[in-house]
Amino acid sequence: MSSILLIFFLVSHGIVRQNHMAMALNDSVSANALTLDSVRDSLVRQEDTIIFALIERTRFPINSPAYNHSYAKFPGYSGSLVQFVVRETEALLAKAGKFTNPEEHPFFPTDLPPSEAPPYNYTKVLHPAAASININKSIWKMYFDELLALFATPGDDGNYASTAASDLVCLQALSRRIHYGKFVAEVKFRESPREYEPAIRSQDRDALMKLLTVESVEEMVKKRVAKKAMVFGQEVTLDNNNAKKGKYKVDPSVVSRLYAEWVMPLTKLVQVEYLLRRLD
Numbered sequence: 541m542s543s544i545l546l547i548f549f550l551v552s553h554g555i556v557r558q559n560h561m562a563m564a565l566n567d568s569v570s571a572n573a574l575t576l577d578s579v580r581d582s583l584v585r586q587e588d589t590i591i592f593a594l595i596e597r598t599r600f601p602i603n604s605p606a607y608n609h610s611y612a613k614f615p616g617y618s619g620s621l622v623q624f625v626v627r628e629t630e631a632l633l634a635k636a637g638k639f640t641n642p643e644e645h646p647f648f649p650t651d652l653p654p655s656e657a658p659p660y661n662y663t664k665v666l667h668p669a670a671a672s673i674n675i676n677k678s679i680w681k682m683y684f685d686e687l688l689a690l691f692a693t694p695g696d697d698g699n700y701a702s703t704a705a706s707d708l709v710c711l712q713a714l715s716r717r718i719h720y721g722k723f724v725a726e727v728k729f730r731e732s733p734r735e736y737e738p739a740i741r742s743q744d745r746d747a748l749m750k751l752l753t754v755e756s757v758e759e760m761v762k763k764r765v766a767k768k769a770m771v772f773g774q775e776v777t778l779d780n781n782n783a784k785k786g787k788y789k790v791d792p793s794v795v796s797r798l799y800a801e802w803v804m805p806l807t808k809l810v811q812v813e814y815l816l817r818r819l820d
């Protein structure tokens with residue numbers, strides 16, 4: 541029963557998000573309305589999603605059996621509980637049409653079932669080569685090998701399935717944000733094709749990285765996400781005297797570091813990968 545509830549939660553969650561992002565495509569990333577401001581607005585909004593997802597994950601301690609390959613045997617699987625939850629959920633959401641949206645990228649793309657939903661005509665914004673770019677392997681590694689230990693408290697409360705469901709929400713939010721680099725790169729290319737074309741023709745990664753980097757924006761992003769972590773993660777009480785000042789559900793410096801060391805560098809990597817293929 542509980543696994544049915546879990547799947548139901550994940551499905552409804554995925555579908556709600558998909559509708560939200562489909563709106564984003566229609567509203568802010570329609571082919572003509574594509575501007576650097578509109579894609580940056582989406583990145584700013586996605587910060588909220590990521591920070592709330594991290595806050596939700598902090599409801600559980602680290603719960604390491606969820607990541608231990610020998611914890612449980614699920615039929616047909618040799619991996620961990622979290623792999624089982626992510627694979628099974630992605631298979632279900634694939635049938636419901638999730639991955640027909642160019643903003644969505646599966647963590648386990650091999651053997652995904654086809655969509656059984658009626659096709660939706662997403663605005664075609666990206667170069668077709670975008671479909672070949674999926675860096676979720678690096679995002680998975682970063683999340684489990686580096687990030688998790690920085691914000692989840694030590695301990696074990698037995699809630700492994702819910703923990704895995706929370707991890708999935710974090711992973712999806714991070715993946716969507718990082719792969720949004722495709723849209724950022726497309727808008728940058730459209731705004732100054734003459735600047736980008738020589739570096740694309742010579743397949744010069746370093747030159748592309750230099751062209752697309754805006755350090756002042758990165759500084760702003762790092763400060764803003766730390767501030768959001770303070771605002772979203774504070775203890776809210778009606779009694780001012782009881783407010784636990786300076787105690788946040790997720791450490792603002794960890795969120796800032798997440799963006800500085802992983803989210804922005806990986807978004808830039810996606811941008812470079814996309815631009816390298818932009819003239820194919």
Ligand SMILES: O=C(O)C(=O)C[C@]1(C(=O)O)C=C[C@@H](O)C=C1
Pocket residue numbers: 580583724752753754755757758761803804805807808
């Ligand atoms: O806003 C941009 O111009 C982006 O390319 C996005 C982004 C980011 O990931 O937030 C990445 C590279 C830039 O150096 C600044 C910010």
